[in-house]
Amino acid sequence: MPVRPFSKRLLSASQPPLQIRGGSIIGVIQNVNRKVCELPKKVRTCEISIDPTAQKEHNTARMKTPVTVTVTGAAGNIAYSLLFRIAAGNMLGEDQPIVLKLLEITPCLDKLHGVVMELDDCAFPLVQEIVATDDPAVAFKDANWCMLVGSVPRKAGMERKDLLSINGKVFIGQGKAIAENAAPDCKVFVVGNPCNTNCLIALHNATGLPKQNFFAMTMLDELRAKSQLAAKAGVPVSAVTNMTIWGNHSSTQYPDFTNAKINGKPVTEVISDTDWLKGEFIKTVQQRGAAIIQARGASSAASAANAALMTVKNLVTPTAQGDWFSVASYSDGTRYGLPEGIICSQPTRTNADGSHTIVEGLPIDDFSRGKIDASCKELLEERAEVLG
Numbered sequence: 139m140p141v142r143p144f145s146k147r148l149l150s151a152s153q154p155p156l157q158i159r160g161g162s163i164i165g166v167i168q169n170v171n172r173k174v175c176e177l178p179k180k181v182r183t184c185e186i187s188i189d190p191t192a193q194k195e196h197n198t199a200r201m202k203t204p205v206t207v208t209v210t211g212a213a214g215n216i217a218y219s220l221l222f223r224i225a226a227g228n229m230l231g232e233d234q235p236i237v238l239k240l241l242e243i244t245p246c247l248d249k250l251h252g253v254v255m256e257l258d259d260c261a262f263p264l265v266q267e268i269v270a271t272d273d274p275a276v277a278f279k280d281a282n283w284c285m286l287v288g289s290v291p292r293k294a295g296m297e298r299k300d301l302l303s304i305n306g307k308v309f310i311g312q313g314k315a316i317a318e319n320a321a322p323d324c325k326v327f328v329v330g331n332p333c334n335t336n337c338l339i340a341l342h343n344a345t346g347l348p349k350q351n352f353f354a355m356t357m358l359d360e361l362r363a364k365s366q367l368a369a370k371a372g373v374p375v376s377a378v379t380n381m382t383i384w385g386n387h388s389s390t391q392y393p394d395f396t397n398a399k400i401n402g403k404p405v406t407e408v409i410s411d412t413d414w415l416k417g418e419f420i421k422t423v424q425q426r427g428a429a430i431i432q433a434r435g436a437s438s439a440a441s442a443a444n445a446a447l448m449t450v451k452n453l454v455t456p457t458a459q460g461d462w463f464s465v466a467s468y469s470d471g472t473r474y475g476l477p478e479g480i481i482c483s484q485p486t487r488t489n490a491d492g493s494h495t496i497v498e499g500l501p502i503d504d505f506s507r508g509k510i511d512a513s514c515k516e517l518l519e520e521r522a523e524v525l526g
């Protein structure tokens with residue numbers, strides 16, 4: 139057995155799993171990054187051997203090329219729930235090594251440093267490298283996934299227009315930095331509000347990147363809608379499928395109960411209270427964000443992080459037969475009467491080759507038509523404010 143000095147280097151993500159035996163046996167490290175033994179200070183050397191099971195696990199993780207995930211707003215509330223789950227493999231898979239690149243504004247770099255310290259302290263086996271920076275060119279370098287979470291929050295007295303204008307500048311810069319630095323096939327996923335229009339701004343400035351690689355988050359709305367329907371029907375939430383959020387991630391969004399299913403049956407066959415579906419259900423989903431702010435004194439963070447994670451997971455995993463999920467993506471004007479050139483939430487499937495398609499041919503009744511059109515009108519107004 140080789141005998142080497144124990145050093146922190148041995149505990150880095152690039153090292154294989156080790157068993158450590160000191161002058162006395164101090165413990166077994168099944169995988170150095172999952173369970174790190176405290177070494178008594180007097181132990182200077184230790185005997186190292188490879189645990190075969192842990193080695194196999196480690197090798198599997200090492201075989202895949204690392205994916206670079208950039209997260210902006212990395213010292214913020216959503217990121218604080220999101221980063222640890224990405225690092226644990228909950229988003230891209232437990233065998234997918236990752237490089238994390240974290241972007242913040244300069245005044246928040248100290249706070250970000252604290253987050254990085256905590257990430258270090260988790261010793262996640264999949265994390266190959268962590269880069270924390272206030273420079274978008276560094277943060278987006280070689281990024282495969284650009285998760286744009288950071289944006290300036292709306293403050294009292296601020297009009298939606300003011301918010302669009304302030305954040306517009308951020309997403310112009312980030313769109314350009316992504317085009318110049320990220321992988322040419324990178325995916326851009328916007329969470330920071332107003333997410334649909336921020337995404338459109340990034341798309342317009344990320345010259346050369348395919349439009350179909352831009353997404354904005356409406357998964358939180360989908361999950362809220364599923365949860366409300368499940369509670370009303372008295373079924374587990376997993377029984378609710380085929381839930382579409384149409385339009386904007388705002389109070390005009392339309393959670394489409396007419397095409398959703400509960401245990402494979404149309405929702406309208408299971409829930410006979412049509413007034414509730416057309417009234418309270420839609421309003422609850424549309425206003426849920428505001429209700430959480432009122433109850434918690436802060437906007438949804440853990441559930442937003444969960445929804446961000448679920449969106450990317452859905453976009454990298456083939457969708458179950460017959461089902462779909464909601465994400466806002468570029469509308470080319472050919473489906474469901476949605477205007478061309480907006481980032482609009484639509485029913486989406488991920489194919490076996492990793493591409494995504496919009497589900498075609500869903501029936502849209504007059505009630506749904508009115509709701510979808512109203513949300514698209516708002517998206518067109520937002521577009522006019524930022525793009526002229």
Ligand SMILES: NC(=O)c1ccc[n+]([C@@H]2O[C@H](COP(=O)([O-])OP(=O)(O)OC[C@H]3O[C@@H](n4cnc5c(N)ncnc54)[C@H](O)[C@@H]3O)[C@@H](O)[C@H]2O)c1
Nearest residue numbers: 211213214215216241242243288289329330331355358442
């Ligand atoms: N789409 C959705 O469903 C959904 C749901 C919830 C929240 N959100 C939005 O997500 C965003 C983040 O929410 P949060 O609770 O984490 O907010 P937060 O204020 O806690 O964190 C935002 C972070 O972004 C950083 N930031 C601001 N400008 C930046 C820039 N130019 N580059 C990098 N970082 C920057 C801030 O310094 C801050 O740390 C907000 O816009 C919020 O409205 C969206």
